[in-house]
Amino acid sequence: MNRNKKYKSDIDIAQQVSLFPIKQLAENYLELNDDEFELFGKYKAKLSLQILERLKNKPSGKVVLVTSINPTPAGEGKSTVTVGLAQALNQLNKRAIVALREPSLGPTLGMKGGATGGGYSQVLPMDDINLHFTGDLHAITTANNALAAFIDNHIHQGNEVGIDPRRIIWKRVLDLNDRALRYITIGLGGPTHGVPREDHFDITVASEIMAILCLADSLADLRSRLAEVVIGYTYSNKPVTVADIGYEGALTLILKEAIKPNLVQTLEHTPAIIHGGPFANIAHGCNSLLATKMAAKLGDYVVTEAGFGADLGAEKFLNIKARIGKIHPSGVVIVATIRALKMHGGLKKNDLQQENTAALILGFSNLKKHIETIKSFGLPYVVAINKFITDTDKEIKTILDWCHDNSHPAALCEVWEHGGKGGIDLAKKLLKTIDEEQNQFKHLYDTASSIKQKIFNIANIVYGATGVQYTSKAEKQMNDFDQFGWSQLPICMAKTQYSLTDEAHVLGRPENFTITIREFKISLGAGFIVAITGNIMTMPGLPKKPAALSMDVNDEGLATGLF
Incomplete structure (x- = not known):
C-alpha cells in the first residue's frame, strides 16, 4: 500500500460496483431451482430450507473458520x-x-460503523445489509418483545401458572445501543395498566431468540427450542417455560421467514450467505447453523467467521456451534494486524503510525496465545497478516520472520486494497495447510462435566487463567441449575472482547490472573448456559460521538458516511 495515496471509502467503492441480479447468481452459480429462493428486491434473496433436504446426501464442503x-x-x-x-x-x-453474520444497528450507528467487510473485499449491497436488510433482526426483536408482552399479560389476567413477577428473567430487547433502557420500571398507572415491576432491555443480538434462530436446524426444531425457553420462576422457585404459557406457535409464526438464510454477493460476485448475528462477547458469536450447512452443501469451501478473538467467537464456534451442528472444521485462519499487535505491545492508538518493532515483538504474545488455543482444538491454522497502509517493510519482515522461526504458517493479506488477488497467497497457504497438516479436531470439554469444570477448561486453556472465582449469586444459581437438570449443557462465556482476562484494559498476554463469574443466565432453548463475567453489559451505550453523526443520504437516495 502507498501511504500517500488517497483511498476511496468503503461505501464509495460499493456504490461503483455493478452487481449481478441475485437471480442470476442463484441459478447459474448455485444451481438453485426457481422454488428454492425468493427474491427480496433485485440483489437480495431468501433461501428455502428445502435446499438442505434436496442436497442431504451430497457430501458437504470444507468449513474454514476465520x-x-x-x-x-x-x-x-x-x-x-x-x-x-x-x-x-x-x-x-x-x-x-462466504457465510457471515448480519450486522446490528447498534454498533453500526454507534462506535464500529458498518460490518460488511471493507475496501475491495465487501459484501453488497452494503448499505442495505448494514441497515434493515431483509428484516430478520426486526423479526427477532418483535418475537422477543411479543413474548415479554405475553408474559406480562398472563400475570395481569390472573397468572394461571403462578409466575413470580420478581423472578421474571425474560428481558425486552432493541437493536440499538441505548444505556437508558438497561433498568426500567413498567406497569405503572394503576390496575388497568398491568402489574408494576422492574424490567430491563438487552440489545437484540443478546436475545436468546437470536441464539435459537442461529442454532435451529429446521422450522420444527425452532418451535421446540422456543417452547423450552425459560421465562422466569414460580413463587416456589420452579422454572416456567414458554410451553407452560402456550406461545411457542405464535413465536414460530413471527419467525417463519427470518429462519430462511439470506443470499447476497461480494464485490467480485462470490455468493455470500448472511444470516443471524449474535455478538460473541455476550452471546455465541456465530452466523446461523442453517446458513453454514447450506453453504457447505452448495460450495466446496465455506469461509465463515466468528466474532471478536479466538478466546470468544472461535471458542464458541468450536465448543457450541460445531458440537450442536456436528461440524468438523477443516482449518482456521487467525487474523492479526501489525497495528493491533503494537497496541498489545503497549503503544497508544495515536502512536501506531510510527514504526516500532519493539512494541510489535511484545505484542506477539497475544497472537501466540490465540495460536495455542486453536492448536488445543487439534486444528490446522494459518496466520493472516492483514496489511494496513501504515505498516512498514521492517515491521512486515519482523512478523513474517517470527512466524517462520516459530513454524507458524503465515501469509501477508492485502484483500482490502486488491480484493481476491490480495488474498491468493493466503488461500494457497490455507489449501496447503489443510491438505498436509493433521486435523484432530476435539472439543475442550465434555458436556457431562460439571459447570465449574467446563468453565475452568475454557478459562485455563483458552484465556490462560489460573483459576475461576464465583460470586455467592453464581454459586446459588449453579446449585439451582443442577437441581433442574441443566448442568450438562455447554457453556457460553460473556466476557470482554478486548482482553484475555475479564478486565478490558489488560492487553497482551497476562499471566497469573483469575476470572470472576458474576452470575449465570439459562438459555435452555438455545441449549447452553451463559456465564457472565466482570462488568460485561448486555445493552451497550453510545460513544460521545456516535458514527451516526457522519451518516446521511443524498438527494438520489444513496447512503453516505455509513463506513
Whole structure:
C-alpha cells in the first residue's frame, strides 16, 4: 500500500460496483431451482430450507473458520479477510461461498460503523445489509418483545401458572445501543395498566431468540427450542417455560421467514450467505447453523467467521456451534494486524503510525496465545497478516520472520486494497495447510462435566487463567441449575472482547490472573448456559460521538458516511 495515496471509502467503492441480479447468481452459480429462493428486491434473496433436504446426501464442503487476536481500536479487519479469502479461493477455481453474520444497528450507528467487510473485499449491497436488510433482526426483536408482552399479560389476567413477577428473567430487547433502557420500571398507572415491576432491555443480538434462530436446524426444531425457553420462576422457585404459557406457535409464526438464510454477493460476485448475528462477547458469536450447512452443501469451501478473538467467537464456534451442528472444521485462519499487535505491545492508538518493532515483538504474545488455543482444538491454522497502509517493510519482515522461526504458517493479506488477488497467497497457504497438516479436531470439554469444570477448561486453556472465582449469586444459581437438570449443557462465556482476562484494559498476554463469574443466565432453548463475567453489559451505550453523526443520504437516495 502507498501511504500517500488517497483511498476511496468503503461505501464509495460499493456504490461503483455493478452487481449481478441475485437471480442470476442463484441459478447459474448455485444451481438453485426457481422454488428454492425468493427474491427480496433485485440483489437480495431468501433461501428455502428445502435446499438442505434436496442436497442431504451430497457430501458437504470444507468449513474454514476465520478468527483473530483480541480486537483493539486499531482494527483487525476479520470480516474483510473472510470475504477476501473466499474471493481468492474462487480466483483459484475453488467453489467458495462466504457465510457471515448480519450486522446490528447498534454498533453500526454507534462506535464500529458498518460490518460488511471493507475496501475491495465487501459484501453488497452494503448499505442495505448494514441497515434493515431483509428484516430478520426486526423479526427477532418483535418475537422477543411479543413474548415479554405475553408474559406480562398472563400475570395481569390472573397468572394461571403462578409466575413470580420478581423472578421474571425474560428481558425486552432493541437493536440499538441505548444505556437508558438497561433498568426500567413498567406497569405503572394503576390496575388497568398491568402489574408494576422492574424490567430491563438487552440489545437484540443478546436475545436468546437470536441464539435459537442461529442454532435451529429446521422450522420444527425452532418451535421446540422456543417452547423450552425459560421465562422466569414460580413463587416456589420452579422454572416456567414458554410451553407452560402456550406461545411457542405464535413465536414460530413471527419467525417463519427470518429462519430462511439470506443470499447476497461480494464485490467480485462470490455468493455470500448472511444470516443471524449474535455478538460473541455476550452471546455465541456465530452466523446461523442453517446458513453454514447450506453453504457447505452448495460450495466446496465455506469461509465463515466468528466474532471478536479466538478466546470468544472461535471458542464458541468450536465448543457450541460445531458440537450442536456436528461440524468438523477443516482449518482456521487467525487474523492479526501489525497495528493491533503494537497496541498489545503497549503503544497508544495515536502512536501506531510510527514504526516500532519493539512494541510489535511484545505484542506477539497475544497472537501466540490465540495460536495455542486453536492448536488445543487439534486444528490446522494459518496466520493472516492483514496489511494496513501504515505498516512498514521492517515491521512486515519482523512478523513474517517470527512466524517462520516459530513454524507458524503465515501469509501477508492485502484483500482490502486488491480484493481476491490480495488474498491468493493466503488461500494457497490455507489449501496447503489443510491438505498436509493433521486435523484432530476435539472439543475442550465434555458436556457431562460439571459447570465449574467446563468453565475452568475454557478459562485455563483458552484465556490462560489460573483459576475461576464465583460470586455467592453464581454459586446459588449453579446449585439451582443442577437441581433442574441443566448442568450438562455447554457453556457460553460473556466476557470482554478486548482482553484475555475479564478486565478490558489488560492487553497482551497476562499471566497469573483469575476470572470472576458474576452470575449465570439459562438459555435452555438455545441449549447452553451463559456465564457472565466482570462488568460485561448486555445493552451497550453510545460513544460521545456516535458514527451516526457522519451518516446521511443524498438527494438520489444513496447512503453516505455509513463506513
